[in-house]
Amino acid sequence: MKEKTMAERAQEIREMLVKWRRHIHQNPELSFREFETSRLVAQELSRIEGMNVKTEVGTTGVIGTLSQGNGWTVAIRADMDALPIADAKDRPYRSQNPGVMHACGHDAHTAILLGVARLLGEEFQNGEVQGTVKLIFQPAEEHTGPYGSTGAPRMMEEGALDGVDRVIALHMNPERTVGAVQLNDGYTMASVDTFQGTLYGTGGHGAYPHLGTDPAWMLLPVLQALHGIVARRVSPLEPAVVSIGQIHAGTASNVIPSEVFIQGTIRTYDPQTREMMIKELEKAFSLVDTLGGNYTFQVEQGEPGLYNHPSVNEVISAVIRDLYPDMRIYRGPFGMGAEDFSYMTEKIPGAMFFLGCALPDGIHRDLHTPVFDIDENCLPIGAAILAETALQLLKREREGT
Numbered sequence: 244m245k246e247k248t249m250a251e252r253a254q255e256i257r258e259m260l261v262k263w264r265r266h267i268h269q270n271p272e273l274s275f276r277e278f279e280t281s282r283l284v285a286q287e288l289s290r291i292e293g294m295n296v297k298t299e300v301g302t303t304g305v306i307g308t309l310s311q312g313n314g315w316t317v318a319i320r321a322d323m324d325a326l327p328i329a330d331a332k333d334r335p336y337r338s339q340n341p342g343v344m345h346a347c348g349h350d351a352h353t354a355i356l357l358g359v360a361r362l363l364g365e366e367f368q369n370g371e372v373q374g375t376v377k378l379i380f381q382p383a384e385e386h387t388g389p390y391g392s393t394g395a396p397r398m399m400e401e402g403a404l405d406g407v408d409r410v411i412a413l414h415m416n417p418e419r420t421v422g423a424v425q426l427n428d429g430y431t432m433a434s435v436d437t438f439q440g441t442l443y444g445t446g447g448h449g450a451y452p453h454l455g456t457d458p459a460w461m462l463l464p465v466l467q468a469l470h471g472i473v474a475r476r477v478s479p480l481e482p483a484v485v486s487i488g489q490i491h492a493g494t495a496s497n498v499i500p501s502e503v504f505i506q507g508t509i510r511t512y513d514p515q516t517r518e519m520m521i522k523e524l525e526k527a528f529s530l531v532d533t534l535g536g537n538y539t540f541q542v543e544q545g546e547p548g549l550y551n552h553p554s555v556n557e558v559i560s561a562v563i564r565d566l567y568p569d570m571r572i573y574r575g576p577f578g579m580g581a582e583d584f585s586y587m588t589e590k591i592p593g594a595m596f597f598l599g600c601a602l603p604d605g606i607h608r609d610l611h612t613p614v615f616d617i618d619e620n621c622l623p624i625g626a627a628i629l630a631e632t633a634l635q636l637l638k639r640e641r642e643g644t
């Protein structure tokens with residue numbers, strides 16, 4: 244009798260994957276508050292023979308470990324948190340938590356990794372695997388909460404990647420339908436930094452502007468310089484964004500304000516471009532020195548750019564071609580959004596691929612929108628690719644390929 248492929252085995256647990264995903268979708272929890280989701284994950288992992296389960300890692304994170312013999316340690320990561328968005332879709336599994344919604348697919352990521360745990364648990368029970376697999380269920384990909392960092396670095400601080408040789412993950416991609424994946428070598432999502440600064444003048448009476456210094460007037464050349472950084476200081480071939488999100492000044496129509504507050508975001512791929520843009524931003528703020536004002540400026544650095552290691556992508560690609568010969572593979576970066584899985588691939592060779600999940604009805608349901616939803620046929624595909632990639636990474640290490 245022919246042995247079943249990982250794709251066939253994953254398809255057999257589709258109903259379970261859907262059940263998990265819908266339960267998590269109906270009960271979304273915000274960053275670092277994933278208490279019930281973590282409890283569900285730990286409960287399901289504990290049902291698997293040989294699984295070591297560790298909870299409360301990085302606050303609400305869970306790690307399941309399967310290990311046998313010697314060899315590499317491969318980690319697979321899924322994020323669990325939802326967003327502060329009201330669910331606007333008409334589905335029986337819509338969010339039951341008002342104002343909170345899984346609008347980025349983390350419910351699917353979590354369900355898929357639970358499926359991977361089931362599939363790999365069977366492999367380890369058969370005694371055919373040598374090495375270790377860590378299943379990392381991470382809190383707080385979206386927000387830092389009260390801790391000043393997202394979930395990935397917090398779990399790493401508590402040893403989540405200790406001894407890990409390779410790390411892999413996936414992300415829902417609503418721009419592609421089921422039957423498509425997107426891969427990219429090198430930088431694939433952006434680093435994210437938040438900047439803020441204040442321009443100071445004396446302010447004064449609106450009728451007598453000549454008697455003081457006006458930071459609202461100084462704002463004009465500062466904004467022009469800020470928006471000129473990408474156009475004139477960054478190579479046209481290098482992805483980079485500066486966006487202003489907030490400007491606050493003044494209290495009355497006849498009062499020239501004494502200060503103007505500015506806040507925005509910087510997005511880049513290349514670390515050197517990131518450093519250069521921060522320096523250029525401060526230069527833009529410093530223009531007020533020549534106009535009779537002064538300023539403060541600070542940058543809060545967030546996630547680094549997501550770097551996908553080509554050698555890991557090579558294995559993922561080979562697995563996809565083997566399991567799903569008709570799968571459409573698109574090449575190219577995913578965009579200027581950020582993903583805190585980047586902290587992991589900054590330390591350990593790894594890669595994230597983007598799994599087509601759009602429903603085939605032509606309606607655009609983008610990430611982080613109130614109508615976001617997925618075609619659940621993507622769930623077993625994601626589980627099969629992740630599980631088989633982990634096995635192939637362990638196998639290649641043993642064979643020295």
